[in-house]
Amino acid sequence: MKKDYLITGGTVLTVNSANDIWHDGAVLVSGGRIADIGPSAELSVKYAGADVIDAAGKAVLPGLVNLHLHSGLIRGTAEDMPVFEWLAKHVDPKHRALKEPEAHAASMLCYAESLLAGTTTVLDMYRYMHRSADAAETLGMRAVLSPYVADNPPYLYFESMDKNVRLIEERHETADGRVHVWIGLEHLAYCTEDAYKQAAKLAEKYGVGIHTHGEESKRMARDLHDKFGVWPVELFHRRGILGPRTVLAHCVWMEEAELDLLQKTGTSVAHCPVSNLKLASGISPVAAMLERGINVGIGTDGVKENNNLDMLEEMKFVPLLQKVSRLDARVMKAGEVLRMATMGGAKALGLDREIGSLEIGKKADIIVVDFKKPHLAPFLTGKYDNIVSNLVYSASGQDVDTVMVDGKLLVEGKRLLTGNVEAIMADAQQAVEELLARREAFVPKEFVFPSSRL
Ligand SMILES: [Zn+2]
Incomplete structure (x- = not known):
């Protein structure tokens, strides 16, 4: 059974065909899919049983x-x-x-x-x-x-x-x-x-x-x-x-x-x-x-x-x-x-009916970006809305707080839940040292532009 999540209080960038943005919006995730989108106040009452992910001061967008x-x-x-x-x-x-x-x-x-x-x-x-x-x-x-x-x-x-x-x-x-x-x-x-x-x-x-x-x-x-x-x-x-x-x-x-x-x-x-x-x-x-x-x-x-x-x-x-x-x-x-x-x-990828935007019925591939950072402040909505501009020009991957694929939480509070990052890095370290040592034998002495072999 997949858990139900209600992501509340964030600025929801749907990237739907109308580019709808919900300020203080909420997204309900149920059965691995997006089941509802709307104002936080309304959805919080409607889906009181869901696990809440607090996205206040954050942007919620498609993965x-x-x-x-x-x-x-x-x-x-x-x-x-x-x-x-x-x-x-x-x-x-x-x-x-x-x-x-x-x-x-x-x-x-x-x-x-x-x-x-x-x-x-x-x-x-x-x-x-x-x-x-x-x-x-x-x-x-x-x-x-x-x-x-x-x-x-x-x-x-x-x-x-x-x-x-x-x-x-x-x-x-x-x-x-x-x-x-x-x-x-x-x-x-x-x-x-x-x-x-x-x-x-x-x-x-x-x-x-x-x-x-x-x-x-x-x-x-x-x-x-x-x-x-x-x-x-x-x-x-x-x-x-x-x-x-x-x-x-x-x-x-x-x-x-x-x-x-x-x-x-x-x-x-x-x-x-x-x-x-x-x-x-x-x-x-x-x-x-x-x-x-x-x-x-x-x-x-x-x-x-x-x-x-x-x-x-x-x-x-x-x-x-x-x-x-x-x-x-x-x-x-x-x-x-x-x-x-x-x-x-x-x-x-031929997957636009399933992912790519936050719309009811689509798979819940969702990320939450934390805007409570000096390089992403101030956080303005309304006439001077700066959320999308700051997302593109000011944010980096390190600001990503929460990641969900198919409605499953994979990253929470910037921590990977499905793998041990230390162990993954240690494996990569060992692998690359062996790989680079073996590679020496294959490095060509001279470079020939490959179009000569066309
Ligand atoms: Zn490439």
Whole structure:
């Protein structure tokens, strides 16, 4: 039996189609779903038997959806390098060396970090993902898993399409429906044409989505164009993977024809501003995407390129980059950013009927952010309402107080209830030390830009 909770006294940001906000509002959670929303005074009388979560001075909002993540362990060790050199010298050798228990330690660490910072759903691309499924099951996370499939030599040490299929058959829609499995494809330089064609067929057969990397690097976009005569998104289209169940990460360098295709096919984009800044990839034209009605969610990317999984911090970079790239401070309001980080992600994952907003009947994936902090004061409602702006521009994951997935309390008073954080960190520490030691043998002496292998 799932407990009933009444979250009372907070400012409830519903992110419904009307963007309704309830000041001194309450949310009733019953049977794992949102059963009522309204004024605290009214709901407190109506549901006197429910366990009360006091949210006075706090904001109550839908759990955040991290639309592009790689579980990982090498935080802060792969710095100051452009994307393909960084992949060749740090990331790919790590994948060669990675073992299953280390992958599990990585997903445990990353999901614990995510939950504590208010992320309730992740789209994760990693390896040995049956162990990511285990981690999501243990910690209570909602996770869409898309393995790193690669079939182009020399990348055969990544996951295979057969393993991806086995993962779908064994783990899709498990953990009370919290774990989903999609087809994952690394990148156009890592996967053959056949892999994309197979992915399209298998996604159709199993009724699942496809996740892959759109282009980050300007040089790679140009090299792909030189080789195939079309831009990367056009190549995805030619290979049959675009559509409403496909999420492309990054999409930094975009031609008009590519935006047209995303729009026409209903393909979603996972925008990762911090990763794009740190790897000096560029600025993705997400304001233009939104103007065309292209669905965009937000992702942190992994700890190796961010270096954290803090979606509240990530949200701030989204409007800042669009404003400065267009030299127009009017571009992109805070409310639009909050919508991208919740409903945008949910829609991309095909889960917008179940999560992404606080509406009666939806699954209770809810977070409470504590605004009783100097950097979030004053707390104003009415004419000078500053709650959504301060959430996007001033809050960080460390302000998240309470996290619920499927109506189950996972974080209470900033404490993870479903896992021992000290033990999770100790496992990650041991795993990364062994991994880095083994990785040495696989680091290439010389860097070759991978388009030479296209
Ligand atoms: Zn990525």
